[in-house]
Structure formats: C-alpha cells, structure tokens
Amino acid sequence: MDTQAFKLMISSAVGEVSAKYTASDSPVCNLTLAHGAGAGMDHHFMEELATSLAEAGAAVLRFNFPFSEQGKRRPDSPAIAHQTIAAAIAKARTLNPHLPLIAAGKSFGGRMTSQYLAAHPDVGADGIVFYGFPLHPAGKPSTERAEHLRLVRIPMLFLQGSRDTLATWALIQSVCNSLPLASLVRLEGADHSFKAGKNKLLPTLVSETLKWVSH
DSSP, X not given: OEEEEEEEEEXXXXXXXXXXXXXXXXXXEEEEEEOOSSSOTTSHHHHHHHHHHHHHTEEEEEEOOHHHHTTOSSOOXXXXXXXXXXXXXXXXXXXXXXXXXXXXEETHHHHHHHHHHHHOTTSOOOEEEEESOOXXXXXXXXXXXXXXXXXXXXXXXXXXXXXXXXXXXXXXXXXHXXXXXXXXXXXXXXXXXXXXXXXXXXXXXXXXXXXXXXX
C-alpha cells in the first residue's frame, strides 16, 4: 500500500490545500474523503479511516478544506467547500480514471459533498457515503439540512450512530425512508464521533462501506 502527499489546487483565488492519496495495488474504487468541521484530514480518525478503507480495497483521497489548511476554526462557506470537493473529485479521476468514484465525508464534509453533487449531478460520481450526516444542531431537531438530498441522483449510504446528537434517530430514519436511493446503517450506541463505550466501530464503518460499494 502506498501513500502520496501533494498539494491540491482549488482555484487562483482560494489557493492550494494539502491532500493524501492512499491505495493498494488493486483498488476497487476511488473514494474522496472530506473531513468534518472540527478537525482536518490528519486527525487520527480520518487517518485511521483512510488507511483502513485503503487496506480493504478503496483508493482514498483525503484533503483539507481551506479553513483547516489555514488553521482557522470557522468552517468555509459552502461555495468554497464545494469548490474544494470539486477539485478533489477531479483529481481522483486523474489518479485512477477507470474506477468507480465514491464521494464520502465525515459530518460537515459529507453534507458539503452532497450539496455539491445535488447541484452538479453530471460530475460523474457513482455514490455518496456519509460518516455521520449532521442533520441538525445538537438539541435542535429538524430536517431542513436534508432538503437538498432529494436532488441527489446517485445512491447514498448513511452510517449513523443511534446516539448521534446531530441526527436524532427517528428523524434520520424518516429522511432516509423518503429517499429511494438511500441506505441507512444503524451503529448501536454510537455518538457523532462513532464512540460507543469500548466498542471499536472503525471495522464496521469500513466493512459496511465496501459491502455497499460492491453492490
């Protein structure tokens, strides 16, 4: 397994961000992996997830959003986040052009990815994986953040903890039931960070992702 580190150009106005591409000798898909609002691509969860996905057969391109690259706490605007995701998808296409392309993200990264693909259905992505879709702010249950998902034309996999305070289970289940292309996996006892006591959920995240990709 090999990891390449490089700079990903977003635009002349936005500049570059760091990126890493991890792949085995015979990957079955490309997977772009966008981080959440609270940590960058080198956070231990993102690194372990990318490595484990690559070992299981995905060629993983993880990258920083500009705010993380610059050490800022406030996430980028959707417009800048969408440009970053577009650049990552385009780069992944050049690295392994003949593989299916899955666009994935943790929390904020997944929501920005789905917003971009809802608005740009012809980009050529073959599916979206959400590692904890942030349906609403903690303590403020609502479904407005999911409205754009009705415009997504590709299969979606939601990997959600049953104790996720950013996605009340009844609401995320209702949202997924309303989307013909959505699959929902319940991770019992897990919070938004995929912590569930002493249970290690990373293998489940990886196995469910690759199982879904294979189908």
